Amino acid sequence: MGTCYREELVGVFGCPIDENPTVVVAQAAFEDLGIPYRYLTVLVYPEDLGTAMSALKALNMKGIHLTIPHKVEVLKYLDHVACDAQIMGAVNTVYVKDGELYGENTDGKGFITSLKEEGITIEGKTAMLLGAGGASRAIAVELANAGAKKLLIANRPASGRGEVLTDLIREKTKAEAEYICWDHTLAIPQEVDILVNTTNIGLYPDTDQKPDVDYNTVSPRMTVCDVIPNHPHTLFLKEAEKRGAKSIDGLGMLVNQAIISFRFWTGRTCRAEVMRKALSREYGIE
Ligand code: NDP
Structure with a gap:
Protein backbone atom coordinates (compact mmCIF):
# COMPACT_ATOMS: atom_id res chain seq x y z
CA MET A 1 0.00 0.00 0.00
CA GLY A 2 1.36 3.49 -0.93
CA THR A 3 2.01 6.22 1.58
CA CYS A 4 -0.90 8.67 2.00
CA TYR A 5 0.38 12.25 1.84
CA ARG A 6 -3.06 13.84 2.00
CA GLU A 7 -4.04 15.67 5.18
CA GLU A 8 -7.48 16.43 6.58
CA LEU A 9 -7.97 20.20 6.51
CA VAL A 10 -9.50 22.31 9.29
CA GLY A 11 -8.68 25.81 10.53
CA VAL A 12 -9.96 29.29 11.24
CA PHE A 13 -11.30 32.15 9.08
CA GLY A 14 -10.96 35.67 10.48
CA CYS A 15 -9.93 39.26 9.78
CA PRO A 16 -7.61 40.17 11.44
CA ILE A 17 -6.24 36.69 12.08
CA ASP A 18 -2.41 36.87 12.27
CA GLU A 19 -2.18 36.60 16.07
CA ASN A 20 -4.82 33.90 16.62
CA PRO A 21 -3.00 31.15 18.57
CA THR A 22 -5.44 28.26 18.02
CA VAL A 23 -3.10 26.55 15.54
CA VAL A 24 -0.65 25.93 18.39
CA VAL A 25 -3.31 24.16 20.45
CA ALA A 26 -4.69 22.29 17.44
CA GLN A 27 -1.44 20.90 16.06
CA ALA A 28 -0.31 19.80 19.55
CA ALA A 29 -3.62 17.96 20.01
CA PHE A 30 -3.58 16.32 16.55
CA GLU A 31 0.05 15.22 16.89
CA ASP A 32 -0.73 13.78 20.32
CA LEU A 33 -3.56 11.71 18.78
CA GLY A 34 -1.35 10.76 15.82
CA ILE A 35 -3.93 11.89 13.24
CA PRO A 36 -3.03 13.61 9.91
CA TYR A 37 -4.94 16.87 10.46
CA ARG A 38 -3.70 20.32 9.41
CA TYR A 39 -5.06 23.50 11.04
CA LEU A 40 -4.90 26.50 8.67
CA THR A 41 -4.95 30.10 9.92
CA VAL A 42 -6.65 31.92 7.03
CA LEU A 43 -7.22 35.63 6.38
CA VAL A 44 -10.75 35.96 4.94
CA TYR A 45 -12.10 39.45 4.22
CA PRO A 46 -15.77 40.05 5.09
CA GLU A 47 -16.83 40.31 1.42
CA ASP A 48 -15.25 36.91 0.65
CA LEU A 49 -16.89 34.87 3.41
CA GLY A 50 -19.46 33.24 1.10
CA THR A 51 -16.78 32.09 -1.36
CA ALA A 52 -14.60 30.90 1.53
CA MET A 53 -17.46 28.85 2.98
CA SER A 54 -18.11 27.19 -0.41
CA ALA A 55 -14.42 26.28 -0.48
CA LEU A 56 -14.97 24.02 2.55
CA LYS A 57 -16.94 21.66 0.33
CA ALA A 58 -14.71 22.05 -2.75
CA LEU A 59 -11.56 21.27 -0.74
CA ASN A 60 -13.22 18.43 1.20
CA MET A 61 -12.38 20.15 4.47
CA LYS A 62 -13.63 18.68 7.75
CA GLY A 63 -14.62 22.07 9.15
CA ILE A 64 -13.59 25.54 10.22
CA HIS A 65 -13.56 27.93 13.19
CA LEU A 66 -14.98 31.42 12.67
CA THR A 67 -13.68 34.44 14.51
CA ILE A 68 -14.04 38.23 14.25
CA PRO A 69 -15.93 39.46 12.20
CA HIS A 70 -17.55 36.32 10.76
CA LYS A 71 -19.40 34.65 13.68
CA VAL A 72 -22.80 36.22 12.90
CA GLU A 73 -22.52 36.66 9.13
CA VAL A 74 -21.65 32.99 8.58
CA LEU A 75 -25.17 31.85 9.57
CA LYS A 76 -26.57 32.61 6.13
CA TYR A 77 -24.15 30.17 4.45
CA LEU A 78 -25.02 27.18 6.67
CA ASP A 79 -27.40 24.28 5.99
CA HIS A 80 -28.02 23.56 9.71
CA VAL A 81 -27.52 25.60 12.89
CA ALA A 82 -27.65 24.13 16.42
CA CYS A 83 -30.46 25.48 18.67
CA ASP A 84 -28.21 27.26 21.19
CA ALA A 85 -26.15 28.86 18.40
CA GLN A 86 -29.43 30.07 16.86
CA ILE A 87 -30.38 31.72 20.17
CA MET A 88 -26.93 33.35 20.44
CA GLY A 89 -27.13 34.34 16.77
CA ALA A 90 -23.47 33.35 16.40
CA VAL A 91 -21.48 30.33 15.22
CA ASN A 92 -17.79 29.72 15.99
CA THR A 93 -17.49 26.18 14.61
CA VAL A 94 -18.65 24.64 11.34
CA TYR A 95 -18.32 20.99 10.43
CA VAL A 96 -18.99 19.32 7.09
CA LYS A 97 -21.10 16.15 7.00
CA ASP A 98 -22.43 14.48 3.84
CA GLY A 99 -21.65 17.64 1.88
CA GLU A 100 -23.66 19.92 4.20
CA LEU A 101 -22.46 22.66 6.56
CA TYR A 102 -23.44 22.40 10.26
CA GLY A 103 -23.00 25.37 12.63
CA GLU A 104 -22.30 25.17 16.37
CA ASN A 105 -21.11 27.55 19.07
CA THR A 106 -18.61 25.95 21.44
CA ASP A 107 -17.39 29.08 23.33
CA ASP A 249 -8.82 31.46 34.30
CA GLY A 250 -9.63 31.76 30.57
CA LEU A 251 -7.30 28.97 29.39
CA GLY A 252 -9.82 26.34 30.50
CA MET A 253 -12.51 27.91 28.30
CA LEU A 254 -10.14 28.22 25.34
CA VAL A 255 -8.95 24.63 25.56
CA ASN A 256 -12.39 23.13 26.22
CA GLN A 257 -14.13 24.99 23.39
CA ALA A 258 -11.39 23.70 21.10
CA ILE A 259 -11.79 20.12 22.38
CA ILE A 260 -15.52 20.26 21.55
CA SER A 261 -14.83 21.69 18.05
CA PHE A 262 -12.11 19.11 17.36
CA ARG A 263 -14.54 16.34 18.36
CA PHE A 264 -16.96 17.54 15.63
CA TRP A 265 -14.11 17.42 13.09
CA THR A 266 -12.20 14.29 14.11
CA GLY A 267 -14.65 12.21 16.17
CA ARG A 268 -11.85 12.00 18.76
CA THR A 269 -11.36 13.60 22.17
CA CYS A 270 -8.09 15.50 22.47
CA ARG A 271 -6.18 15.69 25.75
CA ALA A 272 -6.70 18.98 27.60
CA GLU A 273 -3.35 18.87 29.37
CA VAL A 274 -1.43 18.56 26.08
CA MET A 275 -3.27 21.60 24.69
CA ARG A 276 -2.93 23.68 27.87
CA LYS A 277 0.81 22.93 27.97
CA ALA A 278 1.30 23.95 24.32
CA LEU A 279 -0.48 27.25 24.93
CA SER A 280 1.37 28.01 28.16
CA ARG A 281 4.68 27.32 26.38
CA GLU A 282 3.64 29.63 23.53
CA TYR A 283 2.78 32.43 26.00
CA GLY A 284 5.97 31.82 27.98
CA ILE A 285 4.08 31.05 31.21
CA GLU A 286 5.32 27.55 32.03
P1 NDP B 1 -16.74 42.04 22.17
O1 NDP B 1 -16.07 43.20 21.53
O2 NDP B 1 -17.89 41.38 21.47
O3 NDP B 1 -17.30 42.50 23.63
C1 NDP B 1 -16.49 43.21 24.54
C2 NDP B 1 -17.33 43.58 25.77
O4 NDP B 1 -16.46 44.21 26.72
C3 NDP B 1 -18.44 44.58 25.48
O5 NDP B 1 -19.55 44.29 26.31
C4 NDP B 1 -17.81 45.92 25.89
O6 NDP B 1 -18.75 46.86 26.32
C5 NDP B 1 -16.99 45.48 27.08
N1 NDP B 1 -15.88 46.40 27.37
C6 NDP B 1 -14.77 46.62 26.62
N2 NDP B 1 -13.97 47.54 27.22
C7 NDP B 1 -14.60 47.90 28.37
C8 NDP B 1 -14.29 48.82 29.41
N3 NDP B 1 -13.16 49.54 29.41
N4 NDP B 1 -15.16 48.95 30.45
C9 NDP B 1 -16.30 48.21 30.48
N5 NDP B 1 -16.66 47.34 29.51
C10 NDP B 1 -15.82 47.18 28.47
O7 NDP B 1 -15.59 41.01 22.48
P2 NDP B 1 -15.73 39.42 22.72
O8 NDP B 1 -16.89 39.16 23.59
O9 NDP B 1 -15.64 38.71 21.41
O10 NDP B 1 -14.37 39.12 23.50
C11 NDP B 1 -14.19 39.57 24.84
C12 NDP B 1 -13.00 38.86 25.45
O11 NDP B 1 -13.27 37.47 25.50
C13 NDP B 1 -11.70 39.01 24.63
O12 NDP B 1 -10.65 39.32 25.53
C14 NDP B 1 -11.47 37.62 24.05
O13 NDP B 1 -10.09 37.32 23.96
C15 NDP B 1 -12.12 36.75 25.12
N6 NDP B 1 -12.54 35.43 24.62
C16 NDP B 1 -11.99 34.35 25.22
C17 NDP B 1 -12.33 33.09 24.82
C18 NDP B 1 -11.70 31.92 25.50
O14 NDP B 1 -11.86 30.82 24.98
N7 NDP B 1 -11.03 32.09 26.63
C19 NDP B 1 -13.31 32.85 23.73
C20 NDP B 1 -13.87 34.07 23.17
C21 NDP B 1 -13.47 35.31 23.62
P3 NDP B 1 -19.56 47.84 25.30
O15 NDP B 1 -20.75 47.06 24.82
O16 NDP B 1 -19.93 48.98 26.18
O17 NDP B 1 -18.60 48.22 24.22
Missing part, protein backbone atom coordinates in the same frame (compact mmCIF):
# COMPACT_ATOMS: atom_id res chain seq x y z
CA GLY A 108 -20.02 28.95 26.08
CA LYS A 109 -19.85 25.15 26.31
CA GLY A 110 -16.08 25.39 26.80
CA PHE A 111 -16.69 27.84 29.64
CA ILE A 112 -19.26 25.54 31.29
CA THR A 113 -16.85 22.58 31.04
CA SER A 114 -14.10 24.63 32.71
CA LEU A 115 -16.47 25.34 35.65
CA LYS A 116 -17.49 21.69 35.92
CA GLU A 117 -13.83 20.59 35.88
CA GLU A 118 -13.37 22.71 39.01
CA GLY A 119 -16.40 21.09 40.67
CA ILE A 120 -18.64 24.17 40.39
CA THR A 121 -22.42 23.54 40.23
CA ILE A 122 -24.45 25.89 38.03
CA GLU A 123 -28.01 24.72 38.75
CA GLY A 124 -29.93 27.19 40.91
CA LYS A 125 -27.00 29.65 41.03
CA THR A 126 -26.88 33.40 40.41
CA ALA A 127 -24.19 34.53 37.98
CA MET A 128 -23.03 38.05 37.20
CA LEU A 129 -21.43 38.82 33.84
CA LEU A 130 -19.27 41.89 33.29
CA GLY A 131 -19.69 42.78 29.60
CA ALA A 132 -22.31 41.85 27.01
CA GLY A 133 -20.33 41.17 23.82
CA GLY A 134 -19.89 37.93 21.85
CA ALA A 135 -18.20 35.92 24.63
CA SER A 136 -20.81 37.11 27.13
CA ARG A 137 -23.71 36.08 24.86
CA ALA A 138 -22.32 32.56 24.50
CA ILE A 139 -21.62 32.21 28.22
CA ALA A 140 -24.99 33.68 29.27
CA VAL A 141 -27.02 31.32 27.05
CA GLU A 142 -25.06 28.25 28.19
CA LEU A 143 -25.27 29.22 31.89
CA ALA A 144 -29.04 29.57 31.49
CA ASN A 145 -29.27 26.25 29.63
CA ALA A 146 -27.20 24.61 32.39
CA GLY A 147 -29.83 25.65 34.97
CA ALA A 148 -28.55 28.95 36.39
CA LYS A 149 -31.43 30.62 38.25
CA LYS A 150 -30.55 34.24 37.59
CA LEU A 151 -28.13 36.25 35.45
CA LEU A 152 -27.06 39.82 36.26
CA ILE A 153 -25.61 41.48 33.15
CA ALA A 154 -23.47 44.57 33.72
CA ASN A 155 -22.48 46.65 30.71
CA ARG A 156 -21.70 50.24 29.84
CA PRO A 157 -24.86 52.10 28.79
CA ALA A 158 -23.73 53.56 25.44
CA SER A 159 -23.73 50.38 23.30
CA GLY A 160 -27.14 49.08 24.43
CA ARG A 161 -25.73 45.54 24.32
CA GLY A 162 -26.47 44.90 28.02
CA GLU A 163 -30.22 45.47 27.59
CA VAL A 164 -30.32 43.41 24.37
CA LEU A 165 -28.63 40.41 26.03
CA THR A 166 -30.85 40.70 29.12
CA ASP A 167 -33.99 40.63 26.93
CA LEU A 168 -32.60 37.67 24.98
CA ILE A 169 -32.07 35.62 28.16
CA ARG A 170 -35.55 36.51 29.46
CA GLU A 171 -37.26 35.65 26.18
CA LYS A 172 -35.30 32.59 25.04
CA THR A 173 -34.30 30.77 28.25
CA LYS A 174 -35.82 29.86 31.62
CA ALA A 175 -33.38 31.96 33.66
CA GLU A 176 -34.27 35.31 35.22
CA ALA A 177 -32.18 38.21 33.92
CA GLU A 178 -31.44 41.73 35.13
CA TYR A 179 -29.48 44.49 33.43
CA ILE A 180 -27.07 46.55 35.54
CA CYS A 181 -25.95 49.87 34.10
CA TRP A 182 -22.14 49.90 34.51
CA ASP A 183 -21.34 53.60 34.69
CA HIS A 184 -19.73 53.58 38.15
CA THR A 185 -17.44 51.41 40.30
CA LEU A 186 -19.50 48.26 40.49
CA ALA A 187 -20.37 46.66 43.85
CA ILE A 188 -20.94 42.91 43.53
CA PRO A 189 -24.32 41.96 45.08
CA GLN A 190 -23.94 39.33 47.79
CA GLU A 191 -26.46 37.03 46.04
CA VAL A 192 -23.83 36.42 43.30
CA ASP A 193 -22.33 32.90 43.29
CA ILE A 194 -20.37 33.10 40.02
CA LEU A 195 -18.77 36.32 38.74
CA VAL A 196 -17.35 36.38 35.20
CA ASN A 197 -15.27 39.02 33.43
CA THR A 198 -16.27 38.66 29.77
CA THR A 199 -14.79 42.02 28.70
CA ASN A 200 -11.38 42.34 27.07
CA ILE A 201 -10.07 44.42 29.98
CA GLY A 202 -6.70 42.95 30.99
CA LEU A 203 -5.98 41.30 27.63
CA TYR A 204 -2.30 41.47 26.57
CA PRO A 205 -0.66 44.02 26.25
CA ASP A 206 -2.98 45.85 28.72
CA THR A 207 -2.21 43.42 31.53
CA ASP A 208 -2.12 46.24 34.13
CA GLN A 209 -5.87 46.93 33.62
CA LYS A 210 -8.77 45.49 35.61
CA PRO A 211 -12.57 45.97 35.48
CA ASP A 212 -13.93 48.89 37.53
CA VAL A 213 -15.28 46.83 40.44
CA ASP A 214 -15.30 47.40 44.22
CA TYR A 215 -13.18 44.33 44.97
CA ASN A 216 -14.00 44.54 48.68
CA THR A 217 -17.52 43.35 47.76
CA VAL A 218 -16.08 40.07 46.40
CA SER A 219 -16.60 37.41 49.05
CA PRO A 220 -14.82 34.07 49.70
CA ARG A 221 -17.95 32.08 48.76
CA MET A 222 -17.89 33.44 45.17
CA THR A 223 -16.31 31.72 42.18
CA VAL A 224 -14.62 34.37 40.06
CA CYS A 225 -13.81 33.63 36.40
CA ASP A 226 -12.02 35.45 33.59
CA VAL A 227 -12.18 34.72 29.86
CA ILE A 228 -8.89 36.48 29.09
CA PRO A 229 -6.56 33.83 27.64
CA ASN A 230 -3.39 35.94 27.43
CA HIS A 231 -2.01 36.32 30.07
CA PRO A 232 -4.51 34.16 31.98
CA HIS A 233 -3.62 35.08 35.58
CA THR A 234 -5.20 38.54 35.30
CA LEU A 235 -5.26 41.37 37.86
CA PHE A 236 -9.04 40.76 38.11
CA LEU A 237 -8.42 37.18 39.28
CA LYS A 238 -5.59 38.25 41.59
CA GLU A 239 -7.84 40.82 43.32
CA ALA A 240 -10.57 38.18 43.77
CA GLU A 241 -8.05 35.67 45.16
CA LYS A 242 -6.90 38.28 47.71
CA ARG A 243 -10.54 38.33 49.00
CA GLY A 244 -10.51 34.52 49.34
CA ALA A 245 -12.61 33.75 46.24
CA LYS A 246 -11.97 30.69 44.06
CA SER A 247 -10.60 31.75 40.66
CA ILE A 248 -10.87 30.12 37.22
